[in-house]
Amino acid sequence: MIAAAALSLALVTQDAAPLRAAANDNAPTQAQLWPGDALEVRGERLGWLQVWDHRRERPGYIRATQVRPISTDAARAQELLSVLRFVRDTPGTESLGIGYAAAYLRAVPAAQLNPEALEAVGQMAERLAQRASSRNAVALAQAGVTAAPTGGVDARLSGHLDGVRAYGVNFQSIEQDGSVRLCYDGEAYQRLLAHPQATPEHKGRALLGLTRHDCVAPTLTLSEREGHTQRRAALLDSLNASEWTALPEQMRNQLRLRRAGVWAELAHSQARRGQAAQPAGQRAVHELAAILKTELSEDDQAAYKEAAIRVGASRWAAEAAVTAPTLSARPSLMTQAGEPGQTCVLLVDAQHGPQAPLLKRCTWGVPWLASAKVNVRGDAVALAVQPLPAWRELWLMKKTDSGWVVEVLPPASGNVLGSDIGYVEFAGWVPEAEPKLLLARESRTEGRFTRRFEVALQDTLNIDKQASTPELLSGFKRWAEPAWRKQTVALR
Structure with missing residues (x-):
């Protein structure tokens, strides 16, 4: 009893631990408790x-084997x-770990706080959000369901989240394409950046953790998203030269990959607003080119492919803007403003000026006029158009016999709806009896990355040949x- 009186707090360590009305396994259950739940201990019996x-x-009773006593005295902080x-x-102990972190933060004097605890909270919260980012688990959490009698996976995750x-x-709920992702709001990371004893690796x-691409809400307006992207870019550039040098090469690679994606998105945003996007585009390309591939771990390969796709989607921003074309017998492209937020692409020649163009097509995206390529016969034009940041x-x-038409080729030739990032780009004309064009596609579809090089028929756009590398296709050679070859990231 004396020991019990000295013990004031305990943390639950088991899933679905019953809080009973009496010290008996047959007593009614008051609630189900989950790892990390803190309880005030008022006595002990049998x-x-x-x-x-x-x-x-x-109030209630819980078996002593289902909890661990803790003390928040400063002397026990270590x-x-x-x-x-x-x-x-x-894995799976995030809620318990956060409970111990909370106890440590309560016990330790502010001047002696080890920033490692803040980093641990951020990492465990991110991992818990990742585990919970399935449709059923998130639906339960949003509905406020804490525990089900079955004690299933969904109830377990929901209980951990509530704890x-x-x-x-x-956490923030990010809804996109019919699925929901939970994202940690990053408060511990913000405090970690401001901690005077935080090391460069901590930062x-x-x-x-604070600049993840998949935790950007798709509901943001264009101006809100651009502001958010600018803040992410500023955060990633916040390390000074000595801190950057002190980082291990693997972490520098990880930060470069994140920078590349953020600056590529910023370039697209600036281009949509009619601002100069070339510095941001060049910065994105530079960050990707600075990657030291020998220091990329197996876990970093997916991030490297994602960054390359994001940079590839915006790579034309790194090129100088083209001037207004001089009308000639060969077709050329120019743009004019359409409805608010729209840009209209005009196909013109010496006999068909902007007042009566050969073809007019408007888009909410960014038409990169520097990418326009006209074939030798002058009966086909390829143009890169970027409707989304990635x-x-x-x-x-x-x-055609009935005039000029435009066909749109997406980055993924199969399940386009399952693709979230990607690009397709023109690589060259094949001037044969049956004209063809060379294409490079790269995308992420349902979590899987695909990079493919294709030879397509100009008239029908049917794929004549395709391969995983251009060396396997004679048309590319x-x-x-x-x-x-000089500009693309597909040949990285």
Whole structure:
């Protein structure tokens, strides 16, 4: 009893631990508790602890084997930190680890706070959000369901999420394409960046956590998204030269990959607003080119492919803008403003000026006029058009018996609806009896990355040949444009 009186707090360590009305396994269940739940201990009897659950505001009894006693005295802070270090990297123990982190933050004097604890909270919160980012689990969490009698996976995740929210760990729901993702709001990372004792590695991991691409809400307006992208770019550039030098090469690679994607998005945003996008586009290309591939881990390969696609989608921003064309017998392209937010592409020649163009097509995206390529016969024009920050299409304008038409080629030739990022680009004309064009496609479809090189028929756009590398296609060996080989990221 004396030991029980000295013990004031305990953390639940087991899933769906019952809080009972009496010290008996047959007593009614008051609530189901989850790892990390903090309880005030008020007594002990026959292997049971008499506790008070402040979060649920109810008393009860719980078996002593289902909790671990903790103390928030300053002298015990290092013990709490040691346990936190033990559980922080164990999948499935995030809520328990955050409970220990909260106890440590309560116990340690502010001047002695180890920034490692803040980093651990951020990493565990991110991992918990990733586990919970399935449709069923998120639906339960949003509905406020805490525990189901079955104790299934959804109830378990929901219980863990509710538990960490009690410690001030908050999540945002990002809805896109019929699915929901939970994202940690990053408060611990923000505090970590401001901590005077944070090391460059601490800051690097915090920056990666605060600038994730998949946690940008698609509901943001254009101006809101551009402001958010600018803030992410500023965060990624916040490390000074000495801090950057002190980082291990692998983390520098990870930050370069994130920078490349952020600056590519910023270039697209600036181009849509009619601003000079070339500096941002060149910065994106530079960050991708600076990657030291030998220091990319297996886990970093997906991030490298994603960054390359994002840069590839906006790579024309790095090129100088073209001037208004001089009308001649060969067709050329120019643009004019359409409805608010729209840009109209005009196909013109010496006899068909902007007042009566051969073809007019408007878009909410960015038509990169520097990418326009006219074939030798002058009856086809290829143009890169970027409707989204990480999605670039190819417009093929063709002359037919009934006039000029335009066909749109998406980055993914199969399941386009399942693709979230990608680009398709023109690589060259094949001037044969049956004219063809060379294409390079790269996309992410349902989490899988695909890079493919194709030879397509100009008239029907049917794929004649395709391969995983251009060296396997004779058309690329002979007809691929040198400028494409120099500029594309598909040949990285």
